Amino acid sequence: MSIDRRNFLGMSAAAAATPLLSACSAYDKVPVDAVPRSAFDDESTAVQVTEGIDLKGKIAVVTGCTSGIGFETMRVLALRGAYVIGTSRSLERAEEACKGVRGMTTPLQLELSDFDSVVSCAETIRSMNRPVDMLICNAGHRGGGNEQELINGVEKHFIVNHLGHFLLVNRLLDRLYYAWQGRIVVVASRAAYREAPEGGILFDDLRITRDYSDAMAYGHSKLANVLFSLELGKFLRGSRITSNALHPGLINTEIDRNVNRFLQFGFGVLAAVSGKNIEEGAATSCYVATNPLLGSTSGRFFEDCNAIDLVGDTHMQDMAMADRLWLLSEELTRDYLVRHEPADWAEFENGLPRKKDR
Ligand SMILES: NC(=O)c1ccc[n+]([C@@H]2O[C@H](COP(=O)([O-])OP(=O)(O)OC[C@H]3O[C@@H](n4cnc5c(N)ncnc54)[C@H](OP(=O)(O)O)[C@@H]3O)[C@@H](O)[C@H]2O)c1
Numbered sequence: 001m002s003i004d005r006r007n008f009l010g011m012s013a014a015a016a017a018t019p020l021l022s023a024c025s026a027y028d029k030v031p032v033d034a035v036p037r038s039a040f041d042d043e044s045t046a047v048q049v050t051e052g053i054d055l056k057g058k059i060a061v062v063t064g065c066t067s068g069i070g071f072e073t074m075r076v077l078a079l080r081g082a083y084v085i086g087t088s089r090s091l092e093r094a095e096e097a098c099k100g101v102r103g104m105t106t107p108l109q110l111e112l113s114d115f116d117s118v119v120s121c122a123e124t125i126r127s128m129n130r131p132v133d134m135l136i137c138n139a140g141h142r143g144g145g146n147e148q149e150l151i152n153g154v155e156k157h158f159i160v161n162h163l164g165h166f167l168l169v170n171r172l173l174d175r176l177y178y179a180w181q182g183r184i185v186v187v188a189s190r191a192a193y194r195e196a197p198e199g200g201i202l203f204d205d206l207r208i209t210r211d212y213s214d215a216m217a218y219g220h221s222k223l224a225n226v227l228f229s230l231e232l233g234k235f236l237r238g239s240r241i242t243s244n245a246l247h248p249g250l251i252n253t254e255i256d257r258n259v260n261r262f263l264q265f266g267f268g269v270l271a272a273v274s275g276k277n278i279e280e281g282a283a284t285s286c287y288v289a290t291n292p293l294l295g296s297t298s299g300r301f302f303e304d305c306n307a308i309d310l311v312g313d314t315h316m317q318d319m320a321m322a323d324r325l326w327l328l329s330e331e332l333t334r335d336y337l338v339r340h341e342p343a344d345w346a347e348f349e350n351g352l353p354r355k356k357d358r
Contacts, residue, residue: 026312027193027194027310027311027312027314028310028311028312029303029308029309029310029311030308030309030310030311031306031307031308031309032300032307032308032309035294035297035300035306035307036293036294036297037306038287038291038293038305038306040283040287040304040305040306041304041305041306042249042276042280042304043276043280044280044283044287044304044305045279045280045282045283046072046073046075046076046279046280046282046283046285046286046287047076047079047279048283049283049286049287049290049291049305050076050077050079050080050286050287050290053080053290053291053292054080054081055077055080055081055082055133055290056081056082057081058081058082058083058133058134058179059082059083059084059085059130059131059132059133059134059179060074060077060082060083060084060085060132060133060134060135060136060289061084061085061086061087061125061132061134061135061136061172062074062077062084062085062086062087062136062138063087063110063112063136063137063138063139063165063168064087064088064138064139064140065084065086065087065088065094065097065098065107065138066086066088066090066093066094066096066097067097067253067254068251068253068254068255068278068281069138069187069248069251069253069278069281069282069285070086070136070138070139071097071100071101071278072278072279072281072282073136073138073282073285073286073289074086074097074098074101074105075100075101075102076282076286077134077286077289077290078101078102078103078104078105079102079103080290081103082103082104082133082134083103083104083105083106084098084101084103084104084105084106085105085106085107085108085125086098086101086105086106086107086108087107087108087109087110087121087139088107088109088110089109089110089111090109091107091108091109094107094108094109095107108121108124108125109121110139110168112139112141112159112160112161112163112164112165112168113141113151113156113159113160113164115163115164115167115333115335115336116336118164118167118168118171118336119167119171119336121168122167122168122171122172123171125172125175126171126172126175130175130178131175131176131178131179131180131182132172132175132176132178132179132182133176133179133180133181133182133183134182134183134185134289134290135168135169135172135176135182135183135184135185136185136187136285136289137165137168137169137184137185137186137187137225138185138187138285139160139161139164139165140160140161140187140189140255141156141157141160141161141221142157142214142218142255142256142257142258142259143156143157143214143217143218143258144214144256144257144258144259144260144263145214145258145259145260146212146213146214148207148208148212148217150207153206153207154206154207154332155206155207155208155217155220155221156217157214157217157218157220157221158206158217158220158221158224160221161218161221161222161224161225162221162224162225162228162329163329163332163333165186165225165228166228166329166333167333167336167337169184169232170333170337170338171336171337171338173241173340174340176241177239177240177241177340179240179241180240181240181241181242181295182240182241182242183241183242183243183244183288183289183294184229184232184241184242184243184244185243185244185245185246185285185288185289186225186226186228186229186243186244186245186246187225187245187246187248187285188222188223188225188226188229188245188246188247188301189218189219189222189225189247189248190247190303191215191218191219191222192219192222192223192225192226192245192247192314192316193223193310193312193314193315193316194219195215195216195218195219195220195222196216196219196220196222196223196315197216197219197220200223200315200318200321201220201223201224201227201315201321201324201325201328202220203324203325203328208220214259223315223316224325224329225245226245226301226316227315227316227318227321227322227325228245228322228325228326228329229243229244229245229299229301230245230299230316230317230319230322231319231322231323231325231326232299233298233299233300234299234319234322235326236298237298241298242294242295242296242297242298243298243299244288244294244297244298244299244300244301244302244307245300245301245302246284246285246288246301246302246303247284247301247302247303248276248281248282248283248284248285249275249276249280249281249284249303249304250270250271250274250275250276251271251275251276251277251278251280251281252267252268252271252272252275253278253281283305284302284303284304284305287302287305288302301316
């Protein structure tokens, strides 16, 4: 077999990029019997999984709508008739993304590492005085260069990917209660079980001072995403709101924007060989957010449009860890959280604020 120079470079870059995604799996995935199986798989697209679903009158919030999976999720939800609020760190970029989509959209600024920005974004949404049917916690940060960054003494991936969304969900929860059936969708990653620290959440070392790597910090934050959704599912039991987390697949988006060009090239090669395109990458988010069969499915983890359990040594279903993470997250965002009083149904009519208030 002869390998030309270009292929060789692609192969070695792909090999170098494997820490970005951790290539080999020691985990068996088993379908969850309690959740209806879908006919969709890793080749289904967001357009296919939402075929025939009418989202007119529904409101969706998609964080990180400017590129990759978030943009495609916003595009397809809007295509199906939903009114989509799309966020970005830059209002201009959010506006541009919204302009690139057919349907009803509103751009908003949201910097997840800045809790004032999270509160301000949530307050703007609340001021619309409408139920939120779908909250897609999609935005994500992936560092490059293995240089640890801290924000207020806490490691950056944990703040952006987990705490920012934890706070956003808290501030919007009553709007989800008002929806006919609110859905929280947390875009996590398989990094949650492949790259997170062996012992799970680093409760005593949120700065990640020991053995820091971007892969580990990213996996740590993605495990936090999964455990947050798990605990949220428990917290919301008995309500009509569901919360589920997912791995979208391996997709060549801008998630690798902070790594060097060599690794970006390798990531691109791996994604092309064994990953999904962006249309497929948004499928699981759109499926979990919209499929009528999932109205009472909560606290689950999805891959390729189906709920799975992982057999192996993971913390993905560790309720004690999820509970402890919730308490820690409350502690770290305490000054920004709101306490929700039970909904005053007299103010609502068919799930919407009475006409006089609209
Ligand atoms: N691509 C993959 O292979 C893969 C695999 C597993 C999981 N995921 C997850 O999928 C989600 C979407 O990622 P993607 O692949 O579509 O990546 P992407 O193209 O980089 O999109 C990420 C989005 O997040 C926003 N964002 C980044 N940092 C932010 C911050 N500090 N505050 C608020 N928004 C921020 C970005 O918006 P602005 O830059 O405009 O602010 C962008 O719209 C992420 O949660 C990622 O971890 C991706």
